[in-house]
Amino acid sequence: MSAAPSIGKKTVRDVEVAGKRVLLRADLNVPLADGAVADDTRIRESLPTMRYLLDHGALPVVCSHLGRPKGRDESLSLAPVAGRLGNLLDREVLFAGDCVGAPAEEAIRAAAPGQTVLLENLRFHPGEEANDPAFARALASLADLYVDDAFGAAHRAHASTEGVTHYLPAVAGFLMEKEVRYLQTLVTDPPRPFAAVIGGAKVSTKIAAIEHLLPKLDLLLLGGGMANTFLVATGVDVRMSLVEREQVDVARRILDRARGRVDVLLPVDVVSADRFAADASTETTPVTAVPPGYMILDIGPTTVAAYTRALQRAQAVVWNGPMGVFELEPFAAGSAGIARAIAALDATTVVGGGETAQVVASLGLAPRLTHVSTGGGASLEMLEGRQLPGVAALMDA
Numbered sequence: 001m002s003a004a005p006s007i008g009k010k011t012v013r014d015v016e017v018a019g020k021r022v023l024l025r026a027d028l029n030v031p032l033a034d035g036a037v038a039d040d041t042r043i044r045e046s047l048p049t050m051r052y053l054l055d056h057g058a059l060p061v062v063c064s065h066l067g068r069p070k071g072r073d074e075s076l077s078l079a080p081v082a083g084r085l086g087n088l089l090d091r092e093v094l095f096a097g098d099c100v101g102a103p104a105e106e107a108i109r110a111a112a113p114g115q116t117v118l119l120e121n122l123r124f125h126p127g128e129e130a131n132d133p134a135f136a137r138a139l140a141s142l143a144d145l146y147v148d149d150a151f152g153a154a155h156r157a158h159a160s161t162e163g164v165t166h167y168l169p170a171v172a173g174f175l176m177e178k179e180v181r182y183l184q185t186l187v188t189d190p191p192r193p194f195a196a197v198i199g200g201a202k203v204s205t206k207i208a209a210i211e212h213l214l215p216k217l218d219l220l221l222l223g224g225g226m227a228n229t230f231l232v233a234t235g236v237d238v239r240m241s242l243v244e245r246e247q248v249d250v251a252r253r254i255l256d257r258a259r260g261r262v263d264v265l266l267p268v269d270v271v272s273a274d275r276f277a278a279d280a281s282t283e284t285t286p287v288t289a290v291p292p293g294y295m296i297l298d299i300g301p302t303t304v305a306a307y308t309r310a311l312q313r314a315q316a317v318v319w320n321g322p323m324g325v326f327e328l329e330p331f332a333a334g335s336a337g338i339a340r341a342i343a344a345l346d347a348t349t350v351v352g353g354g355e356t357a358q359v360v361a362s363l364g365l366a367p368r369l370t371h372v373s374t375g376g377g378a379s380l381e382m383l384e385g386r387q388l389p390g391v392a393a394l395m396d397a
């Protein structure tokens with residue numbers, strides 16, 4: 001990608017942080033298993049901003065949500081994250097048993113230089129998701145400055161992502177900056193030829209992104225359950241496959257708009273099954289020969305080869321949505337093949353989407369891509385060309 005374009009927002013680099021209490025909204029929404037952190041990717045992605053704040057003499061007061069608690073729920077406490085965060089930072093992390101009020105104030109008062117405070121799960125308070133001004137003010141009162149590094153939550157106008165910016169100077173952290181920069185560049189000024197690989201279960205969740213990307217695209221490769229609706233639009237009998245009938249006209253319109261400008265590739269062969277199960281009977285056939293009663297659950301090897309070949313000429317690729325039901329082993333090869341093809345390219349390669357990121361991570365390919373977004377919903381909204389409320393609320397550069 002060309003030399004780092006500005007995201008148009010002030011970042012932590014643009015403000016004085018020394019001696020300040022900094023409310024740092026991070027995305028520490030990590031999977032837990034038996035009360036321990038099962039995957040610390042999101043914690044690691046949050047470290048550069050925390051280290052910067054510590055190195056520049058600030059007190060990071062870190063806040064995040066975890067899961068979807070309805071009120072206080074000890075099984076969704078951020079306490080296990082405090083331990084892991086301390087190990088990764090190699091610094092002491094003080095955990096505050098509530099994100100506002102006396103427990104938070106006392107932890108902040110007790111913190112010595114070089115220490116970090118982690119506040120308890122924001123969503124223990126309904127005011128967080130309701131973006132309640134009183135709750136936002138209570139959060140803001142803990143600090144002198146607000147830094148938002150929670151890209152994964154930036155598509156939600158919650159108290160900790162939007163509300164607090166009414167009461168504190170608000171700037172972006174490094175992860176936020178990186179995420180917005182990569183995705184914004186792709187949707188506004190991508191290196192060309194520019195290819196999008198779009199899959200996933202349902203076409204209805206991807207239409208807005210496809211429509212927004214289409215004018216910039218040179219190549220559109222479709223897979224996953226959503227491709228079935230496009231196949232139906234071209235007259236293919238997909239048998240028992242997942243199809244959104246009410247979207248067939250939309251798919252046809254997209255194909256019409258693309259004609260002559262964007263190469264659209266649809267699966268030419270598929271893996272289909274008699275049941276949605278790992279031990280189902282499966283057939284690999286041309287897309288026009290899916291057996292009666294079968295449903296398409298992955299793209300086939302000829303399609304993987306054709307998509308791999310088509311991607312060779314791309315200078316930029318964005319991938320959102322798996323090519324098949326990768327969670328079940330017999331239907332994982334299509335997504336794995338496309339992941340390997342993208343990872344092998346000498347191009348700007350960006351992955352957005354929660355499940356797509358899982359595919360890439362499980363194959364160990366994340367380091368070979370330009371950027372794997374930490375925000376599923378937020379990255380999709382950026383591909384749709386939408387302004388994220390958590391980004392819009394930050395101070396303009």
Ligand code: ADP
Pocket residue numbers: 199200201202205223224225226242296297298320321322323324325326327352353354355356357376
């Ligand atoms: P992401 O989270 O990367 O944005 P989506 O949520 O859009 O991706 O879609 C992921 C889901 O799509 C996966 O759970 C996968 O099993 C499902 N999927 C992919 N292909 C098919 C298919 N042919 N039929 C049904 N579901 C599919």
Ligand code: MG
Pocket residue numbers: 353354355376
């Ligand atoms: Mg998903």
